[in-house]
Amino acid sequence: MTASAPPPAPPLSAIARAVNVSKIYGSGEAEVRALDNISVEFGTSQFTAIMGPSGSGKSTLLHCLAGLDRVTSGQIYLGDIDLSGCSEKELTLIRRDRIGFVFQAYNLIPTLNAAENITLPMALAGKKPEPAWYEQIVRTVRLADRLKHRPNELSGGQQQRVAVARALVSRPDLMFADEPTGNLDSKSGAEILSFMQGAVRDLHQTIVMVTHDPNAAGYADRVVFLADGKIVDEMLQPTADSVLDRMKSLGE
Amino acid sequence: MWKVTIKGILAHKIRFLLTGVAVILGVSFIAGTLVLTATINKTFDGLFTNIYANTDAAVRQKAQFNVAFGAGRGRLDDSVIPVVRTTSGVSEAAGIIQGLAQLIDKKNEALNKGQGAPALGFAWIKERDLSSFHLTNVKGEKESRAPVAPNEIVIDKHTADKTKYKVGDTIPVLTKNGRANYQLVGIAKFGNADSLLGATAVIFTHDTAAKVLGQPGKVDEILVKADSGVSQAQVVRNIKKSLAGRKNVEVLTGAQITKENQNDIKTALGFFNTFLLVFGVIALLVGSFIIFNTFSIIVAQRSREMALLRAIGAKSGQVVRSVLFEAALVGVVASVIGFVAGVLLAVLLKGLLAALGVDIPASGITIPTNALVWSFIVGMGVTVIAAVFPAIRASRIPPIAALQQVGADQSAGSWKRIVAGLLVTGIGIAFLLSGLFGGGGNALQSVGFGAFVIFIGIAVLGPTIARPISAVLGWPIRRVKGITGLLAEENAKRNPKRTSATAAALMIGVALVALITVFGASASASVNATIDKSMKADYIITTEGFGNGTLPRTLEPQLRKTPGVTLVSGVQSGFVKIKGSVTNALGVDPKVVGSLFDLEVSQGDLQALQLDGLAVSKTKADDENLKVGQKVTVQFAQTGRRIFTVQAIYDQTAVPSYVISSAAFKQNFPDVFDAQIYLKTEGGPTPQNRAAIEKTMKTYPSGKVQDQAQFKAAQSKQINQLLNLVKALLLFAIFIALFGIANTLGLSIIERTRELGLMRAVGMTRRQVRSLVRWEAVIIALLGAFLGIVIGVGFGWALVKALSSQGIKVFEAAPDQLILIFVFAAIFGVVAAIWPARKASKLDVLQSISTE
Ligand SMILES: Nc1ncnc2c1ncn2[C@@H]1O[C@H](COP(=O)(O)OP(=O)(O)OP(=O)(O)O)[C@@H](O)[C@H]1O
């Protein structure tokens, strides 16, 4: 495959855009170009998977898009807002009100129970979740009987489900997940993934997920392939098999 | 192994410093106290060496009984002087007279009438070598000379400078004989100093001094200078020979009298020394909690590292030694810094004393070796002992733990802990109560030890109660602050051992402050109750100073002549020895005392108290088995043994245990002053009556006119002044606890880095992070304050009960002040949280999330 990027798929309507984004760590000899002049868009109600070899810049891209990290050059737009122009405080509030994030592990506050963890971002904003929406999410992630439990009383899969519920409870513009199933067995992983898929299809959420697993990518509407900080390929309506094939060809 | 330890220390400089601060403060207090006392001792040593520089012998009356500064010693007949003077080997001999003389300044204010340096009067000594005062000339003034005429005086340079009195001026002076005007003929220096440690000195002619300070025909003591070449021992032998027939006279060498005076001062200062050292020990106790806690947290956080060390072959002994080595290093550094800080503290305190008018002339600071030695013993000792338990715990971490995620220690209380805690607390209470109520020689030690053990006991119980109490304290915070309040409360509860150990450090200081508060309130309330119940006088004339009063007895007749005054009676107080113990006796006018102050006579007749009549308090009468009609020997300093008869027994507990008539007082204390004067007026306290009394008092500016309300307020003020000083010193312990809270939170934040990062990632603002840490600190502080207040009120209650026979009959918990303590504790919590909160809010989000 050549390094020239394929034509980007027309998004339904872009909610997040990265424009000529570069992220450079260190300087001189030790310089690492984690993102190398990337431009990419994510459409509403789309479930995008980002794939690529280890160290290709997937997490970095996600962090920059989520306002957790700053880009070295280029712009990140969330709707009309240019994140690179935002203050630390503004970024925090954007993360709280407009973005959901699920990490690979340790997503929950150990002193809070499941329900409190789910509503944490809203509570930080001094808000209460819409009861109907909250009910629906809790039901879909099948946590209704675990709400009073603390994280250490939940299985890894349950913990990730709580994290996903937390990411969605405030109806964010965008939800990011960095290898959300990386630590789970395939059954629990599948549960999470189909839930995320359902959230996009039925609840019209927008999700961007980093994964190494072709099966996981198979749940997405679109896959973006990253290598050495560049977007090297992209695929719509992927299946596990087609992703695996593409990975093999990219790996050559 | 050492390399690992030292690297660890260097990596955590702040933690190292904060741990050290607790020790530094405690050590500095102890070192400071030792240095200050040594400095003051040295000053007084020097002072007396100077005073007696040329004194080879001293002749005086034997003491009737021993009480500080010779108050148990009578005066000597001045007929002894010529006998001494003509003894072979004696070059010069001079009679010394000293007493109380208050100088009145140009604004008609009596100088040194308060509790600071005293107002002294002396007799001029012609023999230059035996005198400490030497005339000095002031530029632009007439030449100074010695007093010759009966109305001539010399005053010290410091007082002259302060009052702007000049040679030739007429100066009013108050003595036991009342107010009189004197002619200032000279200014004198005390050795090289302008004053005698800030005391005002009025120096009269010998004969005037005998009249107005002591007794005509008597001197306090005779100082002797030997002929050159005659040794002190030789001249003492000669004088003893020539005074052979005289009983009750003793002769000392100059060296002996110097030493005796030096020792008297040391004894008096010993109390002050112990008093300050107690605060140092309290500070260290608080510090040891913090060190214990810090090392426990460090060990918990490093348990993986420790386990790894053990997995690669370190023996458990090596792990213990590595923790102890770190502790010892903290101890050494803190001891050094603490010692230096202590010396600075002493310099500061000395300056403070000078500012208060007690000018210590010593140019430098004396640093005794024991200050250095104790700094190290105490600093190292406390640190290492407090670190032993965490160190042993560290060594027990199984190597396998290196491979596992080690969770935070959430255990709170086991039955074992509850039983142990209750047992220890019970033992402490037993010691405390036996000390308070059992009496006996070691009462104070027993009380102190009991309190110490109770603190330990509550600290052991701490983890079991930390959670429920935090929940209660956290409730309002949760209500107001929402999620951050909830998180703060949960954080305070998540590691009960840590929270309670941190709170325990604060608990100690708060408990002692609460104790003092309750005690002060109870004492004030008791005094008020006594005054309400027993005081019948309309006005009370008082003086500010401690001691046995400074109101000349000539004032009483003046007041009697004052229009509107219907009844006047002065009361006197002085040392006597009865039934083998030296105690204060009160002198009253038996005829009228009943109409002025109710002594609650239950047996006999106080009104009929005769010249040899004695009234005894009920408590004392029970203790000594005294009955009305019984004969008792009373020993006086000046007049020796006298036989008195018990004629009344009274229930009043607010006065000394023995009362005699003012007439008997006058007979046996020739130089007596009134301590207070009670008045009754026509129509009670009216503005006219007050104006008339104050007019009379113009002549006696050392006295203050108070009605009952003012008297009450003044009594409370006096009680609280002393207690406020104690509270100020206890603030030190609370201050140390503050560092403890900051330290614990700082360490907890390191532990919770990932979690804080996560919260920031999902939208917690920096401000919310700070608030989270702050409220956790507030909960810990309030927990400490709560425990402290409960213990303090308990201590206070026990103390008040124990002192009920001493006149403290009312228990007053002073809830308003206790609430104030609580509020202050919360504020302290906020202050303690400043540094850790800032640290937490500055964490980098992504880095925090990826930490292990
Ligand atoms: N804080 C940092 N400082 C220096 N270099 C960094 C930092 N974070 C990431 N990098 C580097 O940037 C590059 C991209 O890292 P990134 O974490 O985005 O990769 P990734 O695609 O998520 O990999 P993985 O699949 O292993 O999670 C890597 O080479 C990494 O070493």
Ligand SMILES: [Mg+2]
């Ligand atoms: Mg990654």
